[in-house]
Every structure is written in C-alpha cells, then in structure tokens.
Amino acid sequence: MNSEQVLSRIYLRAVLPLLEEVVGYDDVAKEMVKSWKCSIMLHQAGGPATTLVFRNGKCDALRRSITIPSIALYLTEPAKLNAMFQGQNVIPIPWMGFWHVGILAKFTELTKRLEYYMQPTDEVLSDKANYAFIVKLMLYAAVFGACEVANHDDHVASLSQNTAEGVLQIKILPDGPAAYIKKTGGVFSAAKGEAPGAADAYMDIEGVQLAYELFSGQTDAMAALGLTDIRIRGLIPFVDNVNAFLDRLSVLLP
Amino acid sequence: METYKFDKSMELFKKATTLIPSGIYGHESPAILVPGSFPYYAERGQGSHYWDIDGNEFIDYICAYGPMVLGYNHPKVEAAVSEQSKKGNCFNHPGPVMVELAEKLVNLVSGMDWSVFAKNGSDVTSWSIQVAREHTGRSKVLMVSGAYHGAHAWCTPGHAGLIAEDRSNVHLFTWNDESSFHQQIEKYRGEIAAVIMTPYHHPAFGDSIMPADGWWQTIQKTCNEEEIVLIVDDVRAGFRLDPRGSHVYFGFEPDLVCFCKAIGNTHPLSACMGKDKFKNDASKVFLTGSYWNSSVPMAAACAVLDVMAEENSVKIMMDMGEKLMKGLEDLAKTHGLQVKISGPYSIPFMRFANEDNFLRNQLFCAEVTKRGSFFHPHHNWFLSSAHTEDDINKTLEHADAAYKIVKDEFGS
Incomplete structure (x- = not known):
C-alpha cells in the first residue's frame, strides 16, 4: 500500500479508537456521551472501517464495520480521510443515519477532546x-x-x-x-x-x-x-x- | 561467589550519553547484550584476558568481536608495532611494509594473486563489489538473507538513514537452498555482477550453519557459467579456519576474498585479495582513505601471519574451542538442560535447544560474564590461540554456576 492508504488505516485503527479511552477519562467527553445510545461507523472506500459504539456513558471501539450502524460516515479516498483527521475541511458522506444530524455535530466536538490530549498544550x-x-x-x-x-x-x-x-x-x-x-x-x-x-x-x-x-x-x-x-x-x-x-x-x- | 558489579562502566556510560549518540554505538552497544550485566568499557588486555574499568577480569570469548586472535598485547606483534611506530605510521606514501605484507598474503592465501588494504570489513566488501561491477559491466548483487557484510548502506542491518535505491540492486537468497539461489540467477540473468557470501552462515541471533554437501560447488559452478564474480566475505572467519583462507577449508575457489578482524590482532586493517584476471579492474576502482595506507597495522599483520605459521594458531583455537564446547554440552546435561552447539570450534555458538527467543541464553551468558568469562547471548563467540586449558576449566566452573541459575529460573 502507498503512504496515504497506510496513513488512513492508522487514523482509523490506531487513532480513532482512542476515543474509547478519552470517554473513559475525560469529564467533558463523559458529559457529552452520557445519554448517547448509537454506533458511528467511519470507513473508507475499499479500506478499513472502525465503529464506535456508545452506550451507558461508555464508548467501545470496534476495529471493523458492523451491519447496521446508527450512523455511517464514508470517505471516498484515503487522502480525504487523512485530511479530515488533520483538521482540514473535509465532510464525510453520511450514507446511513444522516437524520442523526445532532449527534454528528456533537461527535465532531467529541473528536476535539481526543485532539486535546493528542496535541496537548503545556498546561x-x-x-x-x-x-x-x-x-x-x-x-x-x-x-x-x-x-x-x-x-x-x-x-x-x-x-x-x-x-x-x-x-x-x-x-x-x-x-x-x-x-x-x-x-x-x-x-x-x-x-x-x-x-x-x-x-x-x-x-x-x-x-x-x-x-x-x-x-x-x-x-x-x-x-x-x-x-x-x-x-x-x-x-x-x-x-x-x-x-x-x-x-x-x-x-x-x- | 560474589558476582561482578559494573558501577564505573555505568557511570561513564551515563556521561557518554550526553556526548555521544547512543553512548556506545554499533555492535559494541550494550543494548544488544543484557544491559547492566555486562561491562561497557575496557581498560586493558593481556593474552586471553581483559579488564574492564571496574577492575573486573574476563576470560574473553568474543575477542573484540574477532580482531583478537593471538592474544591481547602479543609480544611479537607489539614488538613489530613498536618498531614501526618509532619510524612513523602515516606519510605521503605507503611504507615498504605494504609490499612485504602483500607478498606474504599472496604467498599464503590460496588462489589469490594480489592484495589491497583498507581499515574495516565494510571497506573491502563494498569495494570488491565495485570491482565486480567494473569487471562485468553489470549492476546487481546477490547475497544470503541474514548475512552480515558490513555497515555500508547496501548491506547494513540497520533501518535508519536508508533510501530504497541503496538496496535496489541487492537481492537475497537463502543459505543452503539451491532453488532459492537459482531462482535469483534466472530472474536476473545477465544482470548479476557478484555473488557475495560468507564461507559459512553465521547470522547474529541464530545458529551458525555450515555449507551443505555440494553447496559451494553449485555456487562456484553457476558463477563460472554465468560469468558472475564470486566474492567471499572472510572477514569474520578468516585465519580461524585455515590460514590459507576459509575457501580452502570448504574446498572451493572464489574470485575475490575479503579479510579483516584477525589479520591485525587488534590493529586496524582489512584486505581484499583477488585473482589475476581482476587486477586491472581493481586498479581502476578508486580505493583510498585517510589512514588506509598506515604502516603500523601492516607491520602488525606481518607479525601476525608469522606467529600464526610458527604456532599453528588455527589448531590451538580449534582444540581449545572443542574442549570448551564439549565441556559446556556435557555440563548442561548434568543440569538436565539442552543446549545446541553450532559453528566451527574456533568460532562457536551456543544456545538453549528448547527456545527460540534467547531468554535462557541471555540469563546464562549474563551470569557467566558476571563471574568472569565473557559470553555473548546473540553473537557467535571467538577463540584465540592465547586461550589455555586453565581458561577453559575456569570458564566451565562459571558455566556450572550459571546453568544452575537457568535451571532454577526456567526448570529445563
């Protein structure tokens, strides 16, 4: 695989699942997800998928797709997925569950809590x-x-x-x-x-x-x-x- | 018995880490031993023994990773060094000793008609490939997977600082696997300049593997038919199997042979030797280094070759190695442990037969070393002609204690 493809796998399978830990540790994240009961699947065309399952105030990261997620977010190519993780303005295509617009917006906020720890300030x-x-x-x-x-x-x-x-x-x-x-x-x-x-x-x-x-x-x-x-x-x-x-x-x- | 401590080694290493990347780099890095259980800095050596900066004395079975072959501070070698040092080392020209050494080597090493000199094994393995490329007009090189030919970009076992192009013309085959070799020959027919191989397979972190029956004959025949230059990297084994070259020991005729390690008995020197038909190509391939023509190591090498002939060093190393390895094997049995011995007795290796992960070997070698006999858990060992029966007996005492600890820790 080329570098973009490998990087997209790293983001999906090594970085995104860290939300599981963030939800378990961070009070802000805990507050956000406390009432969530849904699954969010992010996947890239022809590539891997990761599904985050939220329930009982917890997050479980599955490094695979599931059949019927609440929300499925789709990236057409690795470069777009990578750009999204690097904070660029890339909107994934919600091909399933797009009516959960509210949760999607909150999910974006949740990922910022991951960024908070992965790119920490001195404070x-x-x-x-x-x-x-x-x-x-x-x-x-x-x-x-x-x-x-x-x-x-x-x-x-x-x-x-x-x-x-x-x-x-x-x-x-x-x-x-x-x-x-x-x-x-x-x-x-x-x-x-x-x-x-x-x-x-x-x-x-x-x-x-x-x-x-x-x-x-x-x-x-x-x-x-x-x-x-x-x-x-x-x-x-x-x-x-x-x-x-x-x-x-x-x-x-x- | 009380085992050794390495406080001064550790203290100096701590300072070194502020001044030198890795503290100690390369094959002498403590990281590839069992850090904390081995010395880091040597103070002095005499015969088959050396002392670290903590004052611990070791019977040395690594022999500076090969260069010590007659014993540290060998009187005849050091006398030659001293005499040449008084005259001088580096000048605008090589000293006459360069010609003397070349003549000695040409007379000694079987089938070789000329010699050039450098400092390290990598210098001459890399240069020999250039000679092969000049001779054949081809670019590709075949080498055995897992073999070590030095630290230059085309062959380093390291990962950092490399680009794909460094190795794009180097292709691997499996030791003792004729089909693997022939596959590469067929795949790159007409493009292969050289096949470079050690006389037997001596990888780190693995058993030494001797050539299968007919292996070298197949290699040589194919190289001759395909007009590929056959290079033997005799850097590690040279002068420990047969003074005429390890190719004599295994019965084949290479085109170019690379030596280092034992040739100078700790004085820095390497050599590449070749058949007459490569001499003009060799003279075209630029070869130099600031210190490569220095006379002192060449004077040392002349003395080394003389002493080796006088005392029959190879036989001494083989005999002492056999006594050591058979002793270790027998002793292991008395503890209910299984060990696997591989390699020639002058360059032996030992590991525990019931493991592939070296955990027992790391404990065993650390415990032996802490008692005064330096064993490496991952790299083949070396004998020298300075080793004595008394050394071997003491080492077996150290091994007896270490086996007991392995048995207590692992059970079998």
Missing part, C-alpha cells in the same frame, strides 16, 4: 493525571499504529515478512499501562494490557516520563537501554523490527 501536560493518560494514549496509538505499518506499508514489507512470529510485551513501569504486539500467521496485531501466557520479547519502560519522551521522539532509546531505563529481553530482533515500524509510523503520522 494540559502539566497535570500529572493528564500526563499519565496521554502516555497511555501514545502507547496504544504506537502499538496499533505499528501493526498497520507492519501489515500494510510497502516500505517495511521485507522487514515485516522477515520478522519471526512471536509476542512483544511492552509495559510502562511500575504499574502499567501495558500493551502487546503479536505476529501470528504472518499478521501483526496489537492489544491493550498484558499478553496471556509468556511473551517472546519484553520491553519495560521506567516510568511515564521516559515513556512520553520515547514515544514523542525526545529520547535516545539506545542510550536509555544502556542505562537500563528501558529494559528489553528475549527475541531482540522482534523488538528491533517493531522499532523500525514505529520509526516509520512517526514519519507517516504528522
């Missing part, structure tokens, strides 16, 4: 709880985004193909959050939390500040490894290749 970052929450979002965006890159980006196709099957567990110490990346049957997938059973490779990151600096490209990862602030063990080539996918993710994701 937002200065709050300890916000900081930890932002690091969690970064971790989840990283693992899910890395999988989209590994599975679909032509730039890393050879590397991806040559990566041995296994599980990489990533944990921010001391108490999480954690997430893992798995390659099975030639396909990379990610999940939140700790992998069931033993992993093949482990990456432990000493504290949220280092994790923030790592995910935002502000730290020398090799130096941090030597200092044992980041600890890796097990199948190191798997970690090394995921690192290459993350490097590529940072190039694609502005």
Whole structure:
C-alpha cells in the first residue's frame, strides 16, 4: 500500500479508537456521551472501517464495520480521510443515519477532546493525571499504529515478512499501562494490557516520563537501554523490527 | 561467589550519553547484550584476558568481536608495532611494509594473486563489489538473507538513514537452498555482477550453519557459467579456519576474498585479495582513505601471519574451542538442560535447544560474564590461540554456576 492508504488505516485503527479511552477519562467527553445510545461507523472506500459504539456513558471501539450502524460516515479516498483527521475541511458522506444530524455535530466536538490530549498544550501536560493518560494514549496509538505499518506499508514489507512470529510485551513501569504486539500467521496485531501466557520479547519502560519522551521522539532509546531505563529481553530482533515500524509510523503520522 | 558489579562502566556510560549518540554505538552497544550485566568499557588486555574499568577480569570469548586472535598485547606483534611506530605510521606514501605484507598474503592465501588494504570489513566488501561491477559491466548483487557484510548502506542491518535505491540492486537468497539461489540467477540473468557470501552462515541471533554437501560447488559452478564474480566475505572467519583462507577449508575457489578482524590482532586493517584476471579492474576502482595506507597495522599483520605459521594458531583455537564446547554440552546435561552447539570450534555458538527467543541464553551468558568469562547471548563467540586449558576449566566452573541459575529460573 502507498503512504496515504497506510496513513488512513492508522487514523482509523490506531487513532480513532482512542476515543474509547478519552470517554473513559475525560469529564467533558463523559458529559457529552452520557445519554448517547448509537454506533458511528467511519470507513473508507475499499479500506478499513472502525465503529464506535456508545452506550451507558461508555464508548467501545470496534476495529471493523458492523451491519447496521446508527450512523455511517464514508470517505471516498484515503487522502480525504487523512485530511479530515488533520483538521482540514473535509465532510464525510453520511450514507446511513444522516437524520442523526445532532449527534454528528456533537461527535465532531467529541473528536476535539481526543485532539486535546493528542496535541496537548503545556498546561494540559502539566497535570500529572493528564500526563499519565496521554502516555497511555501514545502507547496504544504506537502499538496499533505499528501493526498497520507492519501489515500494510510497502516500505517495511521485507522487514515485516522477515520478522519471526512471536509476542512483544511492552509495559510502562511500575504499574502499567501495558500493551502487546503479536505476529501470528504472518499478521501483526496489537492489544491493550498484558499478553496471556509468556511473551517472546519484553520491553519495560521506567516510568511515564521516559515513556512520553520515547514515544514523542525526545529520547535516545539506545542510550536509555544502556542505562537500563528501558529494559528489553528475549527475541531482540522482534523488538528491533517493531522499532523500525514505529520509526516509520512517526514519519507517516504528522 | 560474589558476582561482578559494573558501577564505573555505568557511570561513564551515563556521561557518554550526553556526548555521544547512543553512548556506545554499533555492535559494541550494550543494548544488544543484557544491559547492566555486562561491562561497557575496557581498560586493558593481556593474552586471553581483559579488564574492564571496574577492575573486573574476563576470560574473553568474543575477542573484540574477532580482531583478537593471538592474544591481547602479543609480544611479537607489539614488538613489530613498536618498531614501526618509532619510524612513523602515516606519510605521503605507503611504507615498504605494504609490499612485504602483500607478498606474504599472496604467498599464503590460496588462489589469490594480489592484495589491497583498507581499515574495516565494510571497506573491502563494498569495494570488491565495485570491482565486480567494473569487471562485468553489470549492476546487481546477490547475497544470503541474514548475512552480515558490513555497515555500508547496501548491506547494513540497520533501518535508519536508508533510501530504497541503496538496496535496489541487492537481492537475497537463502543459505543452503539451491532453488532459492537459482531462482535469483534466472530472474536476473545477465544482470548479476557478484555473488557475495560468507564461507559459512553465521547470522547474529541464530545458529551458525555450515555449507551443505555440494553447496559451494553449485555456487562456484553457476558463477563460472554465468560469468558472475564470486566474492567471499572472510572477514569474520578468516585465519580461524585455515590460514590459507576459509575457501580452502570448504574446498572451493572464489574470485575475490575479503579479510579483516584477525589479520591485525587488534590493529586496524582489512584486505581484499583477488585473482589475476581482476587486477586491472581493481586498479581502476578508486580505493583510498585517510589512514588506509598506515604502516603500523601492516607491520602488525606481518607479525601476525608469522606467529600464526610458527604456532599453528588455527589448531590451538580449534582444540581449545572443542574442549570448551564439549565441556559446556556435557555440563548442561548434568543440569538436565539442552543446549545446541553450532559453528566451527574456533568460532562457536551456543544456545538453549528448547527456545527460540534467547531468554535462557541471555540469563546464562549474563551470569557467566558476571563471574568472569565473557559470553555473548546473540553473537557467535571467538577463540584465540592465547586461550589455555586453565581458561577453559575456569570458564566451565562459571558455566556450572550459571546453568544452575537457568535451571532454577526456567526448570529445563
């Protein structure tokens, strides 16, 4: 796939699902969705879909389409989807549920709460709880985004193909959050939390500040490894290749 | 026993990270070992031992990743170095020692008629490909998937700073897989300048794999028929299997051979040697570097070759390596552990047979190293002719303690 196609997958499958976390954490977002009972599906022609299911004041992100969403938003091409996520004036086509105009407008407001944390001001970052929450979002965006890159980006196709099957567990110490990346049957997938059973490779990151600096490209990862602030063990080539996918993710994701 | 601490290494590394990207970069980066369980900075070496800046003493089975072959501070080599240093190292011209060394190599290495010199393995593997391109007028290069030929853009195992064009003329095939090799030959027939290969497959993070019966003969026959230049990257194995070149050990005749590591016994030097029919092409391909004609490493190399012949270094390394690896294998059995030994005894590798993720190996090598024998969990080891039976026995004691810890941690 070309870069636009891969980026659209990253937005749909790694970034948009973060709303699930935002609704769980952010009081403004909680207030917005408290009475919502609907599903909003965003998909791109010939590409992936993500469905956000709102009920009981919560949001569940499904990285797939569903048969009858309350609202279905359709983008004709990856570039338009990407432009929309980058804040440009692109209106997706509501081909189902367009009568829910009110919720659509509110949904746009909700996505701004995601932006609030993904592009935080210094003031937002200065709050300890916000900081930890932002690091969690970064971790989840990283693992899910890395999988989209590994599975679909032509730039890393050879590397991806040559990566041995296994599980990489990533944990921010001391108490999480954690997430893992798995390659099975030639396909990379990610999940939140700790992998069931033993992993093949482990990456432990000493504290949220280092994790923030790592995910935002502000730290020398090799130096941090030597200092044992980041600890890796097990199948190191798997970690090394995921690192290459993350490097590529940072190039694609502005 | 009390195990080693690396406080000074860590302290200096902390300072280094403020001054040097990665602190320590490349293959000596602590990141590819088990950080915190290995030394970061060496202080001095003697024979098969070296000392880190914390004062810890190690029996060295990595040998500076290959360059130490006769022992650190070898008296005859260092005497030659000292003598040449008094005269000088770099001038406007090479020293006569360059011709002396070329003559020694041509007389020693089987089938090779000339030699040029550089500093590192990558210098000569990359240059040898240019020679092949000049000779054939073709652009493409075949190499084995997972093989290491250096850190230049066309072959680096790294990911950063590369563009697609860097590798657009490099194509991969699988070691010991004739159909994979022939597929690439057919796909790019008439476009392939060179096939570059190590004499046996010695990837990092994997077992060493010796050539299957007839493998080299197939490669050589095909290269001859297709008029492809066959380059052997003997940087890692050179002078540890056969002083006449690893191609003698495996019974084939390459067109060009690249050496480095052992040739200078820690003094920086590499060499590319070739058959006479490539000499004119070689003379056309520009080859130079600020320090590439420096005399001191060449004087060291002359001494290295003399000592190797006198003491039969390869046999010593093979014998000591066999004692070490058989000892490790037997010891593992007594602990109810399964290990897999691969590679020649002079360049062996060991991992635990019941895992592919190196978790046991990382613990084992860290525990052995913390007791005074430097083992690498992911990279082949090296023997030197300075290793003694006493070294091996001490190392087996260290291994015994480390196996127990692995057994306690993993059960089997």
